[in-house]
Structure formats: C-alpha cells, structure tokens
Amino acid sequence: MAERKVLNKYYPPDFDPAKIPRRRMPKNQQIKVRMMLPMSIRCGTCGNYIYKGTKFNSRKEDVIGETYLGIQIFRFYFKCTKCSAEITMKTDPQNSDYTVESGAARNFEPWRAEDQVGDEEQRKRDAEEMGDAMKSLENRTLDSKREMDILSALDEMKSMKSRHAHVSVDSMLEALQRSAPVQEEKLEEEDEALIKSIFQGSREFVRRIDDDELDDEDDDYITKKRKISEDKPTDYLTKASIVDKPNKKEEASGSSSGRIVLKSSTVKFSVVKKPSEAKTQEKVEEEKISQSNGLASLCQQYDSTDDED
Numbered sequence: 001m002a003e004r005k006v007l008n009k010y011y012p013p014d015f016d017p018a019k020i021p022r023r024r025m026p027k028n029q030q031i032k033v034r035m036m037l038p039m040s041i042r043c044g045t046c047g048n049y050i051y052k053g054t055k056f057n058s059r060k061e062d063v064i065g066e067t068y069l070g071i072q073i074f075r076f077y078f079k080c081t082k083c084s085a086e087i088t089m090k091t092d093p094q095n096s097d098y099t100v101e102s103g104a105a106r107n108f109e110p111w112r113a114e115d116q117v118g119d120e121e122q123r124k125r126d127a128e129e130m131g132d133a134m135k136s137l138e139n140r141t142l143d144s145k146r147e148m149d150i151l152s153a154l155d156e157m158k159s160m161k162s163r164h165a166h167v168s169v170d171s172m173l174e175a176l177q178r179s180a181p182v183q184e185e186k187l188e189e190e191d192e193a194l195i196k197s198i199f200q201g202s203r204e205f206v207r208r209i210d211d212d213e214l215d216d217e218d219d220d221y222i223t224k225k226r227k228i229s230e231d232k233p234t235d236y237l238t239k240a241s242i243v244d245k246p247n248k249k250e251e252a253s254g255s256s257s258g259r260i261v262l263k264s265s266t267v268k269f270s271v272v273k274k275p276s277e278a279k280t281q282e283k284v285e286e287e288k289i290s291q292s293n294g295l296a297s298l299c300q301q302y303d304s305t306d307d308e309d
Helices: 110-129 133-165 169-199 211-230 235-239 248-253 277-308
Strands: 031-036 041-043 055-068 071-079 086-092 097-102 104-106 259-263 268-272
Touching: 031 071, 097 104, 110 133
Parallel strands: none
Antiparallel strands: 031 055, 041 104, 055 071, 071 086, 086 097, 259 268
C-alpha cells in the first residue's frame, strides 16, 4: 500500500523517452464537454422550449477557417431533451455571446435588442466622425452638456437628501399639529364668506322658529281641522241663505224666468229652473182658446150688420 503513495518513480539508467511511441490525434477531433445552455431556445423539430441553464453532454470542435482577431471559434453539438434532434451552436467572440446555427431558434430577449440598437448607433456615430472634425466636436459638446445636466441633477438630489436628513419625525408631527388649527380657521372663514355672498343680495334676516311655536301651530291646526270635520257641508247653505221668490205681478204676466238665488255669507250661487212641459201645454191651449173666442166675436159682428141691412 505504501508503494502507491510514492511521488517519485524509478527510472532505469538506460531509459530513453524518444523511444516511447506517441499516439497521433486528428487535427479536428471532437471533444466531449459537459456544459450548460447559455440562452433559452425552441426546438425546430418538436417545438419544445429549452431554458437557459439546462445541462447537456455536448461535443465540441473547432470551426475551421473562422476566427475573430485571432480568437478561435468553437462549435457545439447537443440533442433536444424531448425529440433527441441534433442542435448546433457557435461562439460569438465579437459580441461575447453565442449564436444558434441549426436545429433550433433563439427566444426573443428585449435587452439584447436594446444592446444591438446601442451598438448600431455607436457604429453610425463613429462612421460620421471618421472624416468630419466639426461633427465630432458637435457630438463631444452634446456629450459634455448631457453630463453637466446629469451632474446638476445629482447635486440637487444630494442637497434635498441633506435637507431632509436634518428633519426628524417629531418636528414633522409638531409642524402638522401647529398647521391643523390654522387650516380649520381658514376653512371656517371661507364658509362664512360664502354664506354672506349668498344672502347679501336679499339682505333678509332668517329667524329660527322655536320648537314651542311649532307645537302651538300644530295644535291650532288640529283644532281647526276638528271643527271643520264636525260641521256639515250643508250648514253653510241653510244658515244664512235667502231665496228670492218671484213677485205676483211677474207671475201674472208670465215673465218670470224661474230663477232662484241663494245668498250666503260663504257661498253664493243661483239656480235657474226650466219651465215644465205641462205649463207649456197649458199656455198653448189658452192661446188657442183666445184665438177661437176672437173669431167667434168677429162672426157675430158680421151677422149683426147683415140683419140691420
């Protein structure tokens, strides 16, 4: 057992390391690597989502003929967790990221879009400033102005924090307690001014009715109502009514219209009586009799004149 713990091994005096045969490996040999997925992707075969941080046994190889500033680009092969379809991705040293090569699609990531937009703007600015000194000066002045604005805003925030740092909770509560009665007085004054403005045009004093007066008025109203309910409605007609009857002369002449007038202290109305059918028939018969009598008298006169002749 002690022989395994020996650090130095025995080399014989005739040992020649050049005589040891070396195994030659191919240049683009794939290496098995245990890695985690650096971004979330969606499988193009089955549509399964594979999230960032999923561990895989992948195969790594060098991409022949592709480098960035002397940095070698690597390719990784791994399989989908659901359908076992092969997915490949490459390293992207230019953007310090990875790109999906085949078998899947990368999910949308908004922060990557923002970074891309910022990088594109920076490239455009560099291209504009490449041959134009005035443009570069203008951009530098804008940057300095922006920095000055940011610094002024930071100073203002610091000053505000320093002012609030000296204010304690007790002092704030005391200030609120002092300001509360002042606000109440202001509100009362505003209410009084509003009331005066409303009643200023009429200039009438509103007297409050006492409860005793209201009770007396209610009692008087109740007694009056009882008296009215005890009296009969026909008593007003019978107490102080005067009937105007037609005179004898009017009856003889027949000029009476049959009108009866009832007078009262409270009610005044007149009643017109229509002549009955019997009276009208009697009048017609009397007229016929008078006409027949007149004819008979005329005939008698004619007879008397004939006899004399």
